[in-house]
Amino acid sequence: MGRKSLIIIGAGIAGLSAGCYAQMNGYDSCIYEAHSIPGGLCTSWTRRQYTFDGSIDWLTGAEPDGMFHPLWQEVGALKDIRFHHHDEYCRYRSHDGRVVTLYTDPDRLKAELVAHAPEDRVPIERLCAIIRVFKGFKAPVAMAPEVMGSLDGIAMMVDLLKQARGYHYFFTYGKISMAEFASAFRSSLLRDALTSIWNNNMPVYMFAGVLAWCSNGTAGYPDGGSLRLAQNIARRYESLGGQILYGQRVEKILVSDGKVTGIRLADGSEAQAAIVISAADYYATVNGLLGGDYTPQAVEEWFRENAPFPPYIQVSLGINRNMGNESRLICVRPRDPLIVAGKAVSCLVLHNYALDRTLSPEGKTAFAVRLFTEYEYWAELHKNRERYREEKQALAAAVIDELERDYPGLAAQVEVVDVATPATYSRYTGNWRGAPMGWLPTTANFGKSLPKTLPGLEGFYAVGHWITPGGGVPVALKTARDALQIICRKDGKPFTTLKSQK
Ligand SMILES: Cc1cc2nc3c(=O)[nH]c(=O)nc-3n(C[C@H](O)[C@H](O)[C@H](O)COP(=O)(O)OP(=O)(O)OC[C@H]3O[C@@H](n4cnc5c(N)ncnc54)[C@H](O)[C@@H]3O)c2cc1C
Numbered sequence: 001m002g003r004k005s006l007i008i009i010g011a012g013i014a015g016l017s018a019g020c021y022a023q024m025n026g027y028d029s030c031i032y033e034a035h036s037i038p039g040g041l042c043t044s045w046t047r048r049q050y051t052f053d054g055s056i057d058w059l060t061g062a063e064p065d066g067m068f069h070p071l072w073q074e075v076g077a078l079k080d081i082r083f084h085h086h087d088e089y090c091r092y093r094s095h096d097g098r099v100v101t102l103y104t105d106p107d108r109l110k111a112e113l114v115a116h117a118p119e120d121r122v123p124i125e126r127l128c129a130i131i132r133v134f135k136g137f138k139a140p141v142a143m144a145p146e147v148m149g150s151l152d153g154i155a156m157m158v159d160l161l162k163q164a165r166g167y168h169y170f171f172t173y174g175k176i177s178m179a180e181f182a183s184a185f186r187s188s189l190l191r192d193a194l195t196s197i198w199n200n201n202m203p204v205y206m207f208a209g210v211l212a213w214c215s216n217g218t219a220g221y222p223d224g225g226s227l228r229l230a231q232n233i234a235r236r237y238e239s240l241g242g243q244i245l246y247g248q249r250v251e252k253i254l255v256s257d258g259k260v261t262g263i264r265l266a267d268g269s270e271a272q273a274a275i276v277i278s279a280a281d282y283y284a285t286v287n288g289l290l291g292g293d294y295t296p297q298a299v300e301e302w303f304r305e306n307a308p309f310p311p312y313i314q315v316s317l318g319i320n321r322n323m324g325n326e327s328r329l330i331c332v333r334p335r336d337p338l339i340v341a342g343k344a345v346s347c348l349v350l351h352n353y354a355l356d357r358t359l360s361p362e363g364k365t366a367f368a369v370r371l372f373t374e375y376e377y378w379a380e381l382h383k384n385r386e387r388y389r390e391e392k393q394a395l396a397a398a399v400i401d402e403l404e405r406d407y408p409g410l411a412a413q414v415e416v417v418d419v420a421t422p423a424t425y426s427r428y429t430g431n432w433r434g435a436p437m438g439w440l441p442t443t444a445n446f447g448k449s450l451p452k453t454l455p456g457l458e459g460f461y462a463v464g465h466w467i468t469p470g471g472g473v474p475v476a477l478k479t480a481r482d483a484l485q486i487i488c489r490k491d492g493k494p495f496t497t498l499k500s501q502k
Contacts, residue, residue, distance in 0.1 A: 093333065100113070182194045305444075379422065
């Protein structure tokens, strides 16, 4: 029997990973990507001598014993990548200059927080206890829930018993938001420090989990930046015989008698395939590429009830200064109100890339300042290119002024300025409302996911960071792997990962 043809829409991490697993499992696949490079949101861009990173601060899967490491190895993502691990997750600086260091190690974190607020010893110990438990907790990721049989169910039960405390904490702190958790702290400094860097509706387990994974080496920063990771997977995909067609925007998924038959591109040309995997934005896929014809009520309700992750503005700066002695991640409350999109910004998150020597020349530093903003404002402003450009310049100037207070002389050392808005993310990747990580994870959508298949539509699969709230590259990878497990099961063949092909 010949190889079955399979089309993938989008060459982000999900699409590239789906392509690798498709080739490993004997499908004849082709990826259609609207942009001219792979990676989607997982990207970096070069301006003069500086490379600015647009995604990964920490990759889950850095540690060989960690849950995602074998999966990243399967798709060749980690080839020649060295990880940086961090003792400090972030430093928080209040308006009045007080600094709280959020250490990743729970004992150091406890000592630091108690030194600032001895009156909060009880909630501090609770936070550190959650981090300690998550340091030893590993969620099973190897098998798609859709293909689990009764034996796998028994294995799950055994795992549940073995890691009972981890699961208990996971389910308990998945239902408590950061805002609620922080409200138990009497110190306003600690409350602010804990609620500034992340969205307050997010469950506590995510914050504690990230500190735990940074602490035990599961999560780290990959040297070389985000695009390098994506390029590694693209190379693996092509070495497995896959083909990526760039500059090819898919406009429609073709369907006949409830079965997918292929795709139509923006230039009107068509390509046939019995299986189409969309690794593009979920909302645009079901409402645009499928014309809303196969959207189940539950998915429509999901769209109404859930919010996309709030988008960022990223002000990237190429600075003629070695910032190697500064912290990697600094969360700063602006001293004077900084108004962006008509609203005062509560926090600037400074990303110092001095540790990655591939991103800037010797003695210089690639720096990025991220702040949450609103999509509509920038999407509307983008229609007037002159005003859009002026507003980006004004914002960059205000950000540089704020930095100058902590780093005197820095303003004169800024050599390159680049501003990416939610309109930029939307334009280059098609993500709904410029969302950086799919849906905002909340205590209400904790444990829930969107379906990877749609009723009444054979041969269609959706993968990517929109499937599970919180997104991120691990979700992109896992949902792609899951989809191929489902496809193989349907075609009656065992799923393989050709581990020998390194
Ligand atoms: C500032 C920032 C920081 C982040 N930090 C982290 C982090 O520290 N850790 C982490 O794990 N994650 C992080 N993320 C999130 C992570 O980058 C994303 O969750 C992940 O890259 C999404 O991958 P994806 O393949 O699902 O989707 P995407 O990257 O959105 O890929 C979709 C692809 O489909 C293409 N496409 C869309 N529509 C079409 C069409 N009609 N035809 C053809 N092609 C199409 C797009 O061009 C794109 O290439 C961050 C993201 C941002 C923006």
